Amino acid sequence: MIETKLVLIEGPPGSGKTTTAQKLAAEISNSGKACQCFLEWSMDNPIAIGDDFHLDQVIASSVAREADVLQQWRQFAQARQTESLVTVMESRFWQTGVMLMYVAGHPIESVLEDNQRVIEVIQRLNPVLIYFTIDDQRAFAARMIQMKDEEWQRAGHKGSWIQHIFEAFDSQKWFTDRGLTGLTGMFAFLEEWALVTEELYDRVTFPKIKIRNPHKDWTLAMQQMRGFLDLA
Numbered sequence: 663m664i665e666t667k668l669v670l671i672e673g674p675p676g677s678g679k680t681t682t683a684q685k686l687a688a689e690i691s692n693s694g695k696a697c698q699c700f701l702e703w704s705m706d707n708p709i710a711i712g713d714d715f716h717l718d719q720v721i722a723s724s725v726a727r728e729a730d731v732l733q734q735w736r737q738f739a740q741a742r743q744t745e746s747l748v749t750v751m752e753s754r755f756w757q758t759g760v761m762l763m764y765v766a767g768h769p770i771e772s773v774l775e776d777n778q779r780v781i782e783v784i785q786r787l788n789p790v791l792i793y794f795t796i797d798d799q800r801a802f803a804a805r806m807i808q809m810k811d812e813e814w815q816r817a818g819h820k821g822s823w824i825q826h827i828f829e830a831f832d833s834q835k836w837f838t839d840r841g842l843t844g845l846t847g848m849f850a851f852l853e854e855w856a857l858v859t860e861e862l863y864d865r866v867t868f869p870k871i872k873i874r875n876p877h878k879d880w881t882l883a884m885q886q887m888r889g890f891l892d893l894a
Contacts, residue, residue: 663693664869664892667742667787670755672859673794674852676806678876678883682792683752685884689893695748702753708738709754711762717830724762728776731759735783743786755780755791756862761855767835770858777862791870792887793863799853802877824848 669686671679680701687699700707703714709731712720742749753759759780760773768776781789796802807824814823824845831851832843842850863872871890876883887893 663690663695663748664790664890665788666790666869666891667745667748668784668789669748669750669891670789670791671750671752671794672756672791673876674796674799674802674806674856675757676802676809677794677796678880679752679757679794682794682876682884682887683750686792686887686891686893687750689888690748690750690891693893696746697748697750699750700752700754702758707751707754708741709734709751709759711754711758717826718833720758721762721766721830721834724766725768728763732776732779732783735780739784739787749787756859760862761858764855764858765831765834765836765851767839770861773858774861774865778865781866781868785868789868790891791863791866791868792890793859793870793872794876795856795859795872795874796877797875799856800849803849803852 669690671683671686673679683699683701687697690697705713711724711727711731714720756777760768760777763776764770764773810823814821814826819826827848828844831837832847836851837843837847840847840850863870869890871886873883873886
């Protein structure tokens with residue numbers, strides 16, 4: 663396997679990050695390496711930001727939490743540096759990190775600078791990045807919303823997943839500055855955020871792979887990821 667102690671998985675909501683993180687963690691373990699996996703809202707995530715059920719509060723406090731989160735990354739990297747352990751981490755590098763700051767109104771320049779500070783901190787872990795990108799954002803978002811709503815209902819939560827998202831996002835600065843709400847606002851935000859993540863991706867200096875539209879051929883996507891990680 664590639665020499666790394668941290669595998670970061672990023673991409674739009676519903677693009678398959680959770681399933682991928684779990685599968686890769688299992689394959690890394692089967693390869694003989696100790697592996698730990700933290701999903702997007704894992705309660706024991708070392709980069710603690712809150713929980714999905716209070717998403718509006720998590721977003722609203724994201725800018726004020728910036729220094730604390732960076733310190734958590736620093737403590738995590740220091741602890742993992744001396745351990746023979748591979749960590750697979752979903753979403754915390756971008757989606758539930760700097761993306762929430764961007765939603766809360768942080769300028770793009772500050773978002774890029776914050777992510778660079780995280781990169782400097784985790785560099786000692788020889789991190790690698792797997793990034794999913796989607797060509798047709800709107801069509802994919804519509805499909806993702808239906809899927810997430812079905813998962814939400816199966817879990818027995820009240821209301822719908824998308825209503826939960828609207829309640830958390832519609833009141834944030836990115837949306838209020840543009841006078842956008844609901845599906846129109848969400849589609850517009852996802853399209854703009856996709857451009858931001860391209861710039862974030864370009865600035866990553868450690869090993870990385872971009873996988874386009876993984877949902878169209880998961881077998882091929884997994885082959886690409888295994889090859890990238892040098893998993894037999």
